[in-house]
Amino acid sequence: MSSSSSSSLPPPTRSKLALKGSCRIVSDFFEYSIHSILYQRGIYPPEDFRLVKKYGLNMLISIDEDVKNYIERIMKQLHRWIYSGVISKLVVAISSKELNEVVERWQFDLEVNQNTGLNEGDDQTTNKSNDQIQKEIQSIIRQITASVTFLPELEGEHTFNVLVYASPNCTIPSEWGDSDAKELVGGNVENVKFRSFSTDNHKVGALVTYKMLD
Amino acid sequence: MQSSTPSSPFVDRPTRGSIAIERNAIDSQLVLEKELRNKVSTLEYKYKQLCDTTDIERLKHSERIALLEAELEKTSEALESAISDAKIIFDEDKKLKEQLKNASEVLTDANGKLEELQFKLENTTRKLAQAEVKIDYMQTNFDETRKKLEAQHQLALKKNNGLVESLRDSISEKDRKITQLTNMLGHKDDEINSLRSQNKATDEVKAREMYERECASQLEYIRELESKNLKISRKLSELQSKNDYVEILKDEKTTLLKKLESFENLEEQHGDLLLKYEKLQKTASLWKNENEGNLNLQTPNDILEENSKLELENKKLTKTLKSHRLELTKSQEDYVKLQSQLFKANTSISQLKQDISMRDVEILKLSNTIKLNNQEIEFMKDRLENVTEENSLISKHLPLQQQNHSNEDYNTLQKLVDDYKVEIDELKKLNDGFMNESNKRQKLQYEDSQRDMMKLLESKTEENEELLNKLNSKDIEIDGKLFEIRKLEAKIQRLETDLQTSEKPLKVLQLNNNPTSNHERSVKKSLELLMQENKDLTAIIKSSSFEANIPTVPKSVYLRLSHTVDTQQTEIKSLSKRLVRLKEFYESKSLMLNSVVYNLLGYKLEFINDYKLKLISHHDYTNVEKSSYIIVDVSKNGSLLTNNIDSGAKKGNLIVRLGVDENTEKNANEDAINVENLIKFWIFEKKQPSCFFSALNLELFDKI
Numbered sequence: 001m002s003s004s005s006s007s008s009l010p011p012p013t014r015s016k017l018a019l020k021g022s023c024r025i026v027s028d029f030f031e032y033s034i035h036s037i038l039y040q041r042g043i044y045p046p047e048d049f050r051l052v053k054k055y056g057l058n059m060l061i062s063i064d065e066d067v068k069n070y071i072e073r074i075m076k077q078l079h080r081w082i083y084s085g086v087i088s089k090l091v092v093a094i095s096s097k098e099l100n101e102v103v104e105r106w107q108f109d110l111e112v113n114q115n116t117g118l119n120e121g122d123d124q125t126t127n128k129s130n131d132q133i134q135k136e137i138q139s140i141i142r143q144i145t146a147s148v149t150f151l152p153e154l155e156g157e158h159t160f161n162v163l164v165y166a167s168p169n170c171t172i173p174s175e176w177g178d179s180d181a182k183e184l185v186g187g188n189v190e191n192v193k194f195r196s197f198s199t200d201n202h203k204v205g206a207l208v209t210y211k212m213l214d
Numbered sequence: 215m216q217s218s219t220p221s222s223p224f225v226d227r228p229t230r231g232s233i234a235i236e237r238n239a240i241d242s243q244l245v246l247e248k249e250l251r252n253k254v255s256t257l258e259y260k261y262k263q264l265c266d267t268t269d270i271e272r273l274k275h276s277e278r279i280a281l282l283e284a285e286l287e288k289t290s291e292a293l294e295s296a297i298s299d300a301k302i303i304f305d306e307d308k309k310l311k312e313q314l315k316n317a318s319e320v321l322t323d324a325n326g327k328l329e330e331l332q333f334k335l336e337n338t339t340r341k342l343a344q345a346e347v348k349i350d351y352m353q354t355n356f357d358e359t360r361k362k363l364e365a366q367h368q369l370a371l372k373k374n375n376g377l378v379e380s381l382r383d384s385i386s387e388k389d390r391k392i393t394q395l396t397n398m399l400g401h402k403d404d405e406i407n408s409l410r411s412q413n414k415a416t417d418e419v420k421a422r423e424m425y426e427r428e429c430a431s432q433l434e435y436i437r438e439l440e441s442k443n444l445k446i447s448r449k450l451s452e453l454q455s456k457n458d459y460v461e462i463l464k465d466e467k468t469t470l471l472k473k474l475e476s477f478e479n480l481e482e483q484h485g486d487l488l489l490k491y492e493k494l495q496k497t498a499s500l501w502k503n504e505n506e507g508n509l510n511l512q513t514p515n516d517i518l519e520e521n522s523k524l525e526l527e528n529k530k531l532t533k534t535l536k537s538h539r540l541e542l543t544k545s546q547e548d549y550v551k552l553q554s555q556l557f558k559a560n561t562s563i564s565q566l567k568q569d570i571s572m573r574d575v576e577i578l579k580l581s582n583t584i585k586l587n588n589q590e591i592e593f594m595k596d597r598l599e600n601v602t603e604e605n606s607l608i609s610k611h612l613p614l615q616q617q618n619h620s621n622e623d624y625n626t627l628q629k630l631v632d633d634y635k636v637e638i639d640e641l642k643k644l645n646d647g648f649m650n651e652s653n654k655r656q657k658l659q660y661e662d663s664q665r666d667m668m669k670l671l672e673s674k675t676e677e678n679e680e681l682l683n684k685l686n687s688k689d690i691e692i693d694g695k696l697f698e699i700r701k702l703e704a705k706i707q708r709l710e711t712d713l714q715t716s717e718k719p720l721k722v723l724q725l726n727n728n729p730t731s732n733h734e735r736s737v738k739k740s741l742e743l744l745m746q747e748n749k750d751l752t753a754i755i756k757s758s759s760f761e762a763n764i765p766t767v768p769k770s771v772y773l774r775l776s777h778t779v780d781t782q783q784t785e786i787k788s789l790s791k792r793l794v795r796l797k798e799f800y801e802s803k804s805l806m807l808n809s810v811v812y813n814l815l816g817y818k819l820e821f822i823n824d825y826k827l828k829l830i831s832h833h834d835y836t837n838v839e840k841s842s843y844i845i846v847d848v849s850k851n852g853s854l855l856t857n858n859i860d861s862g863a864k865k866g867n868l869i870v871r872l873g874v875d876e877n878t879e880k881n882a883n884e885d886a887i888n889v890e891n892l893i894k895f896w897i898f899e900k901k902q903p904s905c906f907f908s909a910l911n912l913e914l915f916d917k918i
Contacts, residue, residue: 033711045792045800046797047795048792048795050546062792063795066729067729070727070728070729072769074348074724074725088720089720095730097733098733100737159729159730159733160730161724161728161729161730161731162724162725163722163723163724164722164724165720165721165722165723166554166720166721166723167720168719168720168721171719172723175723175725175726175727176723176724176725176726177723177724177725177726178721178722178724179722179723179724180722181722183835186500201733
């Protein structure tokens with residue numbers, strides 16, 4: 001059965017496999033970054049998080065079922081979108097429950113390196129090693145962790161939302177809908193750009209926007 | 215044998231009395247006292263326990279009261295906040311109403327202004343329509359007058375032409391008449407002359423005068439006609455100038471009409487351009503907005519510049535590609551030429567080989583001819599010898615003269631033969647020399663040619679290989695360039711698509727069921743419910759039922775309360791979840807602490823209830839009873855009250871038995887550690903629980 005099914009399907013090329021691997025790396029990074037932001041910014045209490053080893057670091061991921069389900073649902077669709085190359089940004093908007101306004105905005109820019117995916121036959125990969133990619137991701141995660149030192153303390157209860165900037169031609173599932181950009185309004189808005197990492201097919205940059213205290 | 219007392223070794227033993235009875239009595243009294251003391255202590259313990267339990271209960275009650283008070287405070291705060299919210303909402307409502315009023319006033323003003331503007335617009339449109347009608351009327355008048363003028367002009371032209379023609383006719387008639395009259399005048403002059411000559415009568419003068427008068431009148435008439443003719447010609451010139459003016463006007467009109475058409479087109483173009491400009495401004499503003507959000511985003515100008523750069527680069531690359539292709543074609547042509555040269559060389563080699571074979575054949579032929587000549591010579595020699603013999607015979611029979619003659623002939627023939635022989639030998643020699651030379655030459659030539667050809671071939675093959683290498687390298691370069699071009703094309707396409715997509719804004723998507731939206735939804739719902747409640751309550755206050763003291767509760771209050779209950783329940787759920795998680799966390803941490811304490815201090819801690827602690831030693835004594843443990847009461851200020859330990863056989867005392875065999879079991883009590891003495895001394899007297907544990911540990915260590 002499997003042989004017949006495999007013979008009917010086109011064989012996976014190296015570029016396709018590389019693209020899939022790259023998508024997995026990027027989506028994993030997004031997932032762990034979201035968890036890390038939720039922990040570091042105190043959106044949920046520390047006892048809601050569990051320690052895991054990832055990227056050679058001790059990362060904290062949420063054990064709350066609602067949060068886990070929400071992030072899993074996002075990641076499931078996000079992986080497809082990354083693979084089809086229709087998304088350009090992922091935003092984690094933290095908003096105050098009392099004020100009902102966005103107080104912090106974590107933006108991850110995603111660039112698709114289209115040179116490698118010109119043709120199926122072209123295997124023009126730069127062959128970046130996994131260790132190198134992991135080191136780059138480590139540095140971003142460390143920067144996210146260290147950002148707590150300069151970001152203002154979030155007082156009161158806060159909630160979060162994940163936004164995705166997709167191209168207008170992409171197919172949208174029924175459980176997804178349009179949203180506003182959740183930009184920070186008013187003065188004293190600061191931007192801090194973090195390091196970036198890149199795979200053979202993607203480049204990911206990070207940026208945090210927050211309101212300075214008066 | 216001295217019986218061991220249960221008292222501590224640290225406590226002094228009772229003194230020995232002299233009389234045994236007294237001693238026994240005292241002992242019994244002591245026992246009774248002890249029992250009483252024990253009873254008192256147990257009662258005291260129970261009393262203390264009861265006190266503790268009452269205290270605990272009191273504390274619990276106070277905690278509960280505090281919690282309830284806190285809850286009450288919270289609820290009162292929530293109520294106050296809700297009231298304040300309601301007040302704020304009421305105020306906001308008022309404000310909004312005022313704003314609405316203001317807005318309605320502004321709207322009415324705006325409507326009035328709008329109406330005025332509309333009226334003005336209507337007036338202007340009416341005026342415009344009137345002006346248009348007037349323009350049309352003027353245009354029609356203008357056309358009519360133009361047509362009339364044209365018709366008049368044509369009529370006048372026709373008339374003028376008729377007049378001119380008639381005048382011309384009349385002038386020609388007059389000319390004819392004048393010529394006739396001049397002829398007649400000539401005739402008359404002739405007649406006058408003849409008459410003068412014939413009759414020099416007096417009537418001649420009269421006739422002449424008459425004739426002169428007639429001539430004068432004729433001349434006057436001619437002059438009048440000339441003046442008329444001049445006038446007509448002037449009129450004609452005027453009309454012609456008018457006609458020219460009309461034609462100029464026509465031309466101007468056509469040019470103006472054309473201009474008008476072009477003006478309309480230009481107006482349309484202007485409108486289109488304005489629309490495009492607005493669109494571009496919008497897109498530019500969108501770009502600006504997007505740029506504010508995203509620092510990395512390029513402006514359209516940047517993209518266009520990049521595009522132009524890429525196009526230039528593409529052009530350069532295409533030029534280089536063309537040049538490479540030309541080079542490739544040249545090299546291919548060279549290759550073809552070389553191949554043709556090689557073919558030619560091969561053909562020349564084959565020709566040379568053929569020539570050599572031909573020469574060989576010729577040489578063979580020559581050698582055969584030589585052989586034949588030799589045979590002929592031999593034959594001729596034989597014949598000559600025969601002839602000499604015959605001649606000798608004949609000479610013997612012939613006279614001297616004849617003999618001499620024949621001898622001479624013979625000698626000449628012999629000479630001839632000798633010459634012939636010499637010539638043949640020379641020819642042979644020559645042939646041999648020639649043969650040798652030709653062979654050598656041929657060989658040398660062949661070798662030389664072969665060497666040359668080989669060299670040429672080698673050089674050509676080397677050249678060919680070089681060219682092939684160059685070709686390969688060029689092919690690789692071309693492939694690289696083609697790949698670069700493809701890349702650039704893809705980039706251009708991507709940029710174009712980006713440009714196209716940049717015109718379309720990116721979609722911002724979110725999961726419909728997300729925490730922020732859920733929170734916003736619940737807040738919105740609660741606000742709506744509160745507003746509804748407020749509205750209903752105000753309506754009730756205003757209504758007569760409130761005045762009539764009829765207690766009515768609107769449905770919105772119930773709905774709002776149920777919503778708050780729901781939200782509170784969800785909060786409770788989340789809090790209970792958190793509590794469970796905290797408990798788990800605490801348990802894991804306490805287990806960790808227990809294990810740390812167990813490893814460091816040597817006692818495993820277990821809570822029997824909130825105030826009783828079970829201590830199990832860590833020491834791995836093989837002979838120690840596994841169920842041995844210490845129960846510690848930590849009810850009041852952490853004090854250890856072990857004297858109230860349950861009276862179980864093995865509870866309270868950590869009994870150590872060294873050796874389990876029957877002989878040693880009898881003396882087991884000697885080896886047992888009396889914990890109570892240790893407790894009494896270290897905990898009650900010295901107040902040092904930590905020392906108690908240290909002493910116990912030491913005892914255990916010594917025993918084992």
